[in-house]
Amino acid sequence: MQIVKKILEGDIKTAARFIRDIDDKMPNVSNVLKKLYPHTGHAYIIGITGFPGVGKSTLVDQLIQVIREQGKSVGVISIDPTSPFSGGAILGDRIRMQRNALDDDVFIRSLATRGYFGGLTASTKGVVDVMDAMGKDFILVETVGVGQDEVDVMNVAHSTLIVLIPGMGDNIQAIKAGILEVGDIFVINKADQKGVERTVRDIQIMIEIDQSLKRGEDKDGWVPKIMRTQAIAGVGTKELFDQIIVHRDFLFGEGIDYYKKRKYLRDRLELLDMIESKILGDMINRLEKSGELDEALGKMYDDNIDPYTLCDDIIERLLHKDI
Amino acid sequence: MSKRKIRILVAKPGLDGHDRGARIIARAFRDAGFEVVYTGLHQTPEEIVAAALQEDVDMIGMSSLAGAHLYLFQRTLDLLKEKGVEDIILTGGGIFPEEDIEKLIDMGTKAIFMPGTPLDEIIKWVRDNIEPRKGL
Ligand SMILES: Nc1nc2c(ncn2[C@@H]2O[C@H](COP(=O)(O)OP(=O)(O)OP(=O)(O)O)[C@@H](O)[C@H]2O)c(=O)[nH]1
Ligand SMILES: [Mg+2]
Numbered sequence: 397m398q399i400v401k402k403i404l405e406g407d408i409k410t411a412a413r414f415i416r417d418i419d420d421k422m423p424n425v426s427n428v429l430k431k432l433y434p435h436t437g438h439a440y441i442i443g444i445t446g447f448p449g450v451g452k453s454t455l456v457d458q459l460i461q462v463i464r465e466q467g468k469s470v471g472v473i474s475i476d477p478t479s480p481f482s483g484g485a486i487l488g489d490r491i492r493m494q495r496n497a498l499d500d501d502v503f504i505r506s507l508a509t510r511g512y513f514g515g516l517t518a519s520t521k522g523v524v525d526v527m528d529a530m531g532k533d534f535i536l537v538e539t540v541g542v543g544q545d546e547v548d549v550m551n552v553a554h555s556t557l558i559v560l561i562p563g564m565g566d567n568i569q570a571i572k573a574g575i576l577e578v579g580d581i582f583v584i585n586k587a588d589q590k591g592v593e594r595t596v597r598d599i600q601i602m603i604e605i606d607q608s609l610k611r612g613e614d615k616d617g618w619v620p621k622i623m624r625t626q627a628i629a630g631v632g633t634k635e636l637f638d639q640i641i642v643h644r645d646f647l648f649g650e651g652i653d654y655y656k657k658r659k660y661l662r663d664r665l666e667l668l669d670m671i672e673s674k675i676l677g678d679m680i681n682r683l684e685k686s687g688e689l690d691e692a693l694g695k696m697y698d699d700n701i702d703p704y705t706l707c708d709d710i711i712e713r714l715l716h717k718d719i
Numbered sequence: 720m721s722k723r724k725i726r727i728l729v730a731k732p733g734l735d736g737h738d739r740g741a742r743i744i745a746r747a748f749r750d751a752g753f754e755v756v757y758t759g760l761h762q763t764p765e766e767i768v769a770a771a772l773q774e775d776v777d778m779i780g781m782s783s784l785a786g787a788h789l790y791l792f793q794r795t796l797d798l799l800k801e802k803g804v805e806d807i808i809l810t811g812g813g814i815f816p817e818e819d820i821e822k823l824i825d826m827g828t829k830a831i832f833m834p835g836t837p838l839d840e841i842i843k844w845v846r847d848n849i850e851p852r853k854g855l
Binding site: 399408409410412414416417420422423424428478481482483485486487488491494497498505508 | 722723724726745746748749750751752753754755756757758759762765766769770772773774775802803804851852854855
């Protein structure tokens with residue numbers, strides 16, 4: 397297939413247009429992804445998440461510099477929210493990543509959530525696979541600026557960075573929601589501002605509590621690290637990247653059992669997710685086309701049949717391909 | 720299968736320092752249901768075309784006040800061709816001397832919107848003239 401060949405050669409135009417097809421759920425997509433999959437697994441994937449405005453994009457820009465200085469190639473996926481009112485989106489993360497605009501070894505793609513929850517897009521996994529198959533050494537995934545429990549990126553990334561700013565350590569919401577538990581590295585960005593050490597201490601205590609509650613083999617896992625950065629000035633970003641590499645070496649070295657276990661759980665979740673969205677997409681499509689939904693509502697209004705019965709009936713017939 | 724979305728790059732080339740106009744149009748496009756990639760100030764044609772290529776947009780809306788517009792538009796069109804993406808449509812908005820508008824259109828710019836053009840009119844133009852690309 398020509399598309400596959402071109403993507404494997406690293407052709408930007410083909411990759412960019414195929415990514416659009418993934419995003420738009422075009423019918424041919426899974427056939428191409430199947431053929432790309434054997435060529436994936438090379439890239440190291442770094443997730444960057446955190447509340448809006450903490451400096452994720454600025455940090456991504458700095459990480460791009462460090463990666464390029466080492467002669468490695470990089471793909472970036474930047475996600476911004478879709479407006480629930482219009483379905484449109486302003487994708488503005490690129491503004492902070494202009495320095496490498498002309499570097500062919502830096503491929504940046506902005507995506508809109510399109511109603512998908514979890515901080516990513518429905519297409520993210522596929523887009524990661526495309527960039528991986530293109531031969532990118534590192535892939536950086538900047539999630540939409542999240543606040544509550546949108547941490548799907550941990551299922552895609554090898555290393556998950558949680559970006560915070562001074563004064564945020566005591567953010568009880570984040571702690572309650574368990575966001576902080578998915579971080580491999582905590583980045584206290586804007587370290588030029590007041591309150592850094594207080595935030596570091598808060599996170600440190602949280603990590604300690606987390607560790608002390610671990611049992612059995614979980615104790616051999618990774619202990620999250622805390623890094624301080626001033627992304628805007630490039631301060632601490634080289635050290636941050638070095639720490640990511642320490643994490644990578646841990647995952648593929650002494651932590652390999654922990655990594656394999658974690659990977660198994662994530663792959664399982666991903667497969668389930670894929671099946672779920674495919675079944676759902678297919679069934680809803682059939683349902684919408686069939687006109688059964690309006691018919692059911694008719695029965696509800698005219699014959700006084702309750703929606704629970706109607707729902708069971710529709711599912712039954714969907715399963716038997718009667719719809 | 721979901722409906723294809725129109726993707727537009729809003730760019731602000733040249734040296735003049737503010738991007739109020741570009742931000743307004745980006746916002747209006749979002750509210751019209753388009754996905755808008757916004758790349759900020761001081762973009763060169765090279766940077767604009769590289770972004771358009773990676774982002775797979777259907778259209779570039781270039782906002783320009785500076786005097787170098789003839790060069791900027793011609794260079795952008797040349798680069799689109801060079802990269803094999805001349806199917807990406809170029810439009811412009813801003814203050815242009817009357818006699819240059821024809822030149823811009825002749826070189827391949829699809830539309831020029833002068834200051835004061837109602838946003839609704841621009842959006843209608845996009846809906847009527849830009850079709851999201853067919854799948855690969
Ligand atoms: N003082 C200070 N400001 C910073 C630092 N890093 C980033 N900023 C500023 O913080 C603001 C937000 O930065 P972004 O990189 O856009 O933040 P973001 O997390 O990507 O934002 P969203 O994508 O909107 O969620 C910008 O004005 C940056 O210049 C830093 O180290 N110190
Ligand atoms: Mg950002």
